[in-house]
Amino acid sequence: MSSVPKLFEIGRKVDPIMIKYLVEGASEDFKPILLHQIEAGGKRIRPAIVLLSCEASGGNPEWAIWIAAALELIHNYTLLYDDIIDRGELRRGKKTTRAVYGDAMALLAGLHYREAINKLVNRSPASYKLHELVSQAIIELTEGERLDVLFEQTGRTERYITEKRITTPSWELYLNLVQKKTASLLVASARAGAIVADASQEIEESLSKYGLNLGIAFQVIDDYLDLFGKEEKFGKEIGKDIKEHKLSNALILLALEELEDIDKNKLLSILRKESSVDEISEGIELIKSTRARERAMNFAEERVKMAKTVINLLPNSSAKTLLCELADSVVKREV
Amino acid sequence: MSSVPKLFEIGRKVDPIMIKYLVEGASEDFKPILLHQIEAGGKRIRPAIVLLSCEASGGNPEWAIWIAAALELIHNYTLLYDDIIDRGELRRGKKTTRAVYGDAMALLAGLHYREAINKLVNRSPASYKLHELVSQAIIELTEGERLDVLFEQTGRTERYITEKRITTPSWELYLNLVQKKTASLLVASARAGAIVADASQEIEESLSKYGLNLGIAFQVIDDYLDLFGKEEKFGKEIGKDIKEHKLSNALILLALEELEDIDKNKLLSILRKESSVDEISEGIELIKSTRARERAMNFAEERVKMAKTVINLLPNSSAKTLLCELADSVVKREV
Numbered sequence: 285m286s287s288v289p290k291l292f293e294i295g296r297k298v299d300p301i302m303i304k305y306l307v308e309g310a311s312e313d314f315k316p317i318l319l320h321q322i323e324a325g326g327k328r329i330r331p332a333i334v335l336l337s338c339e340a341s342g343g344n345p346e347w348a349i350w351i352a353a354a355l356e357l358i359h360n361y362t363l364l365y366d367d368i369i370d371r372g373e374l375r376r377g378k379k380t381t382r383a384v385y386g387d388a389m390a391l392l393a394g395l396h397y398r399e400a401i402n403k404l405v406n407r408s409p410a411s412y413k414l415h416e417l418v419s420q421a422i423i424e425l426t427e428g429e430r431l432d433v434l435f436e437q438t439g440r441t442e443r444y445i446t447e448k449r450i451t452t453p454s455w456e457l458y459l460n461l462v463q464k465k466t467a468s469l470l471v472a473s474a475r476a477g478a479i480v481a482d483a484s485q486e487i488e489e490s491l492s493k494y495g496l497n498l499g500i501a502f503q504v505i506d507d508y509l510d511l512f513g514k515e516e517k518f519g520k521e522i523g524k525d526i527k528e529h530k531l532s533n534a535l536i537l538l539a540l541e542e543l544e545d546i547d548k549n550k551l552l553s554i555l556r557k558e559s560s561v562d563e564i565s566e567g568i569e570l571i572k573s574t575r576a577r578e579r580a581m582n583f584a585e586e587r588v589k590m591a592k593t594v595i596n597l598l599p600n601s602s603a604k605t606l607l608c609e610l611a612d613s614v615v616k617r618e619v
Numbered sequence: 620m621s622s623v624p625k626l627f628e629i630g631r632k633v634d635p636i637m638i639k640y641l642v643e644g645a646s647e648d649f650k651p652i653l654l655h656q657i658e659a660g661g662k663r664i665r666p667a668i669v670l671l672s673c674e675a676s677g678g679n680p681e682w683a684i685w686i687a688a689a690l691e692l693i694h695n696y697t698l699l700y701d702d703i704i705d706r707g708e709l710r711r712g713k714k715t716t717r718a719v720y721g722d723a724m725a726l727l728a729g730l731h732y733r734e735a736i737n738k739l740v741n742r743s744p745a746s747y748k749l750h751e752l753v754s755q756a757i758i759e760l761t762e763g764e765r766l767d768v769l770f771e772q773t774g775r776t777e778r779y780i781t782e783k784r785i786t787t788p789s790w791e792l793y794l795n796l797v798q799k800k801t802a803s804l805l806v807a808s809a810r811a812g813a814i815v816a817d818a819s820q821e822i823e824e825s826l827s828k829y830g831l832n833l834g835i836a837f838q839v840i841d842d843y844l845d846l847f848g849k850e851e852k853f854g855k856e857i858g859k860d861i862k863e864h865k866l867s868n869a870l871i872l873l874a875l876e877e878l879e880d881i882d883k884n885k886l887l888s889i890l891r892k893e894s895s896v897d898e899i900s901e902g903i904e905l906i907k908s909t910r911a912r913e914r915a916m917n918f919a920e921e922r923v924k925m926a927k928t929v930i931n932l933l934p935n936s937s938a939k940t941l942l943c944e945l946a947d948s949v950v951k952r953e954v
Contacts, residue, residue: 311762311765313765365726369723384779386775386779388704388777389768389779391700391704391726392704392765395761396761398733398757399757399761402737402750403751403754406750411750415746419734419738422730422733423645426727427646429727430648430649440723442724445721
């Protein structure tokens, strides 16, 4: 029996506190804008990791509720800005904050999110250390977003971007990007639980590696679903990465390694212009013709296995079991 | 003899520490973007207030260097986003970060600014209290920016903005806006110095009122200079508020109170459309025909007087004298 519904319930515990801190100090007219992003859903994976890591390290998860709420808000903070930068219209199947309220208001909402995060961290036990952790994570997320933009093959005219664009990416550059844009927040979540539990350095490091491996697996699966998921279940447009000219998709990179020059150039040319729906489908078919899907899945499964192995040294507990189930659920989502 | 050059030197003390924290953890390619905004100049009024408030409250200003740097970075953080929201091309006579690097990179730079601020606050004595102070100030600044956008009479098409637009402003609404968009950061600066000095509640409150009155005077003078300043000295385009359809300029509001209906409607119509340079000049002439300039100056001078009076209860010191000179310098800048 899968515990996935139970896992989702764990993360949901932060919702009331997240909402409370988010609307605190905001005028009535601003509140609907602030709530739009978090009300759009989300699986609350990050707060679940915080609470479970705290418990699995011997701490009381009740102590971790503020930092768990903060980490879910950080995730939503980055989504708000990601949508502004990518002009995103839909997320989780719903209109984005910027699509409903405009870029200016979405940007201001993001500023307010950061202060709710700050107050939650300040309220938390071990706040000094957690403030540092949160800043490090957000700095990495910001760098990840910068690299993600540079991985786009066309569509932006700013001189800085056209000059710094990454046109010949490697798997190594991809992993660096993923570590920053996705894994960094899962690392911070797993670490935060250990910090609140006042766990040993060894346990904190193990949980950090759990977050890193899980984060990499998570992004590779996300890349998979972007091209081969079911739109209604994934909640995003299929082929969005191709449409947005992103060379930063694991499956595109793996396919490019295998394709003959003529098909490789075909796929790259689809990425490097404003492609039609048919051309995007053609790109997906080219990727399908390679072993990219299988290789990506194997890679993600390997990372999930590593995530579960690195926390072996933690004493057995139901929280540890749930952390392993959470890792498994990542590769099982709607593929 | 004026001590203004000396005042500017005080605030400049934070520059090395501000730069150090700002580039920390950033990739080489990101650093020029991060430094652009703070290298564009600025009078460093906020850090000067922090350092002087600390000293005037009996503290050692060296303890306040981190929070002083943080407050100058908060100011620059809001300017970065203000330029994105208003599509600003020039600030302090130089191209804005977004004009040089584009909106996406300017937005990411802003996220990084907030983390430099967080690390500076965390490093500071009394960090718990200062984290709360900083969040409160940024929440108010964000609300101030939201109101400022709603004070614009045209130029944005988002439904939220057209629905919530403030078309019949009052002096009371204006003061609420100014308290948030300008005074809140000067209040926080004055308070921060007192907090680091571990001053009495009474002293902290007096300095808070100093910041409030100074902030209101500062904004009214800024509004004055927007319409009647010298472009090369002010570093901004003259009549920018009219061009940007902002009803949130003290002199426009005061002029509207005095103008006969025909001229009042003329001025409002200039604000409510894309006006030519000649029309903007016509608007400025209409304001000139009223007592708005004199009334605005009197109001600002009154607030400066109040700022100096409220800190009377502090023991005499050279720092207190400099706080008074700083207040005086606000009404004397390039009018």
